[in-house]
Amino acid sequence: MKRVTVLGATGSVGTSTLDLIERNPHAFEVVALTANCDVEKLAAAAIRTRARCAVVADEKCLPALQERLAGSGVEAMGGAHSVCDVARMGADWTMAAIVGSAGLKPVMAALEAGGTVALANKESLVSAGEVMMAAARAHGATLLPVDSEHNAVFQCLDRTAPRGVRRIILTASGGPFRATPKEAMRDITPAQAVAHPNWSMGAKISVDSATMMNKGLELIEAFHLFPVAAEQLAVLVHRQSVVHSMVEYVDGSVLAQLGTPDMRTPIAYALAWPERMETLCPPLDLATVGKLEFENPDLDRFPALALAMEALKAGGARPAILNAANEVAVAAFLAGRIGFLEIAAISADTLSRYDPAAPETLDAVLAIDAEARLYAAERVKDCVA
Ligand code: NAD
Numbered sequence: 228m229k230r231v232t233v234l235g236a237t238g239s240v241g242t243s244t245l246d247l248i249e250r251n252p253h254a255f256e257v258v259a260l261t262a263n264c265d266v267e268k269l270a271a272a273a274i275r276t277r278a279r280c281a282v283v284a285d286e287k288c289l290p291a292l293q294e295r296l297a298g299s300g301v302e303a304m305g306g307a308h309s310v311c312d313v314a315r316m317g318a319d320w321t322m323a324a325i326v327g328s329a330g331l332k333p334v335m336a337a338l339e340a341g342g343t344v345a346l347a348n349k350e351s352l353v354s355a356g357e358v359m360m361a362a363a364r365a366h367g368a369t370l371l372p373v374d375s376e377h378n379a380v381f382q383c384l385d386r387t388a389p390r391g392v393r394r395i396i397l398t399a400s401g402g403p404f405r406a407t408p409k410e411a412m413r414d415i416t417p418a419q420a421v422a423h424p425n426w427s428m429g430a431k432i433s434v435d436s437a438t439m440m441n442k443g444l445e446l447i448e449a450f451h452l453f454p455v456a457a458e459q460l461a462v463l464v465h466r467q468s469v470v471h472s473m474v475e476y477v478d479g480s481v482l483a484q485l486g487t488p489d490m491r492t493p494i495a496y497a498l499a500w501p502e503r504m505e506t507l508c509p510p511l512d513l514a515t516v517g518k519l520e521f522e523n524p525d526l527d528r529f530p531a532l533a534l535a536m537e538a539l540k541a542g543g544a545r546p547a548i549l550n551a552a553n554e555v556a557v558a559a560f561l562a563g564r565i566g567f568l569e570i571a572a573i574s575a576d577t578l579s580r581y582d583p584a585a586p587e588t589l590d591a592v593l594a595i596d597a598e599a600r601l602y603a604a605e606r607v608k609d610c611v612a
């Protein structure tokens with residue numbers, strides 16, 4: 228029996244994770260499930276999986292959770308500190324599927340507990356990559372990438388010869404606006420931006436995919452996960468989302484991982500690793516797919532990707548600032564306060580105004596994140612005014 232905890236259990240990745248766990252009740256024992264405030268979904272999942280505890284990060288939602296769980300045998304907890312407490316409880320396997328920098332402290336808590344952390348929350352490696360990787364090493368934690376591209380690379384990396392890697396190529400679907408002319412991008416609405424052609428995901432990452440900031444964040448994530456220099460990371464647009472990423476070796480071999488675009492595959496890989504487990508994902512039928520197409524990304528139409536590439540090369544505090552500004556801008560876009568093109572503009576502007584020293588601790592990262600959010604929020608106000 229693997230003892231598992233799911234942080235962000237009510238989201239897109241969290242729900243897929245629970246689906247796999249619940250189909251294999253004899254293999255997994257659920258320690259804790261967490262959510263921000265979706266009491267109904269969290270409580271139902273906690274009761275179904277006989278979780279030891281359920282946590283809402285938003286303390287205001289605790290009374291409702293307590294009421295819903297009364298008599299169920301599941302302990303109800305509330306507050307961001309409680310999310311960290313359960314992350315530290317030492318499950319064998321923890322899914323980190325909270326969205327955004329709210330995931331940083333819980334991911335750190337799970338790493339410090341020294342178990343296996345399946346990482347969907349890419350923002351924690353973007354903002355605090357050095358600090359997180361150092362913590363994983365110091366506490367003997369195992370970090371397994373869940374992001375489909377990184378999971379693909381993880382599967383393709385020949386661990387016996389890391390010096391044999393020439394390049395890591397992350398594929399990108401290009402999102403819903405892959406072929407949209409620049410002039411038409413100004414009028415893109417939140418509803419259009421969250422309608423991803425290939426993947427079903429939470430709102431924030433869907434907007435990130437639409438701006439291609441997501442691929443930029445993923446380059447930074449890959450830089451921390453894999454033993455390569457920034458120059459060895461490349462992006463290739465591949466609209467079918469069948470090839471999930473590739474590793475090119477010095478001898479000319481290119482290994483790729485393929486599959487239907489369904490997060491249950493990379494989640495299952497992380498859940499069963501180093502074994503494999505069955506999923507209900509439809510098998511890949513390449514004859515039906517017919518064609519696999521590839522093209523270079525257009526950095527002119529997708530300035531967010533260019534911005535993230537610069538932040539990766541510059542390093543230090545740049546990725547943390549970029550991540551924070553982007554989160555503020557995406558939230559403002561989803562709330563209808565700013566336009567689509569302003570997401571990248573606000574991120575660029577925040578980066579140009581603020582240049583602190585490289586953070587060496589998680590607290591330093593969080594301070595940079597907080598300050599960058601203030602700059603970005605000011606810019607949002609300027610746009611609205
Ligand atoms: P989502 O919005 O569907 O779910 C987010 C989860 O985080 C929910 O359970 C929510 O309750 C919780 N949450 C939100 N704010 C919180 C807070 N302040 N404190 C504590 N918990 C909070 O998001 P998602 O699409 O499942 O993505 C989760 C993470 O996985 C993101 O970092 C995303 O980039 C990454 N990811 C997602 C996918 C995907 O297919 N959805 C693919 C790759 C990577």
Ligand code: MG
Pocket residue numbers: 374375376445
């Ligand atoms: Mg991805």
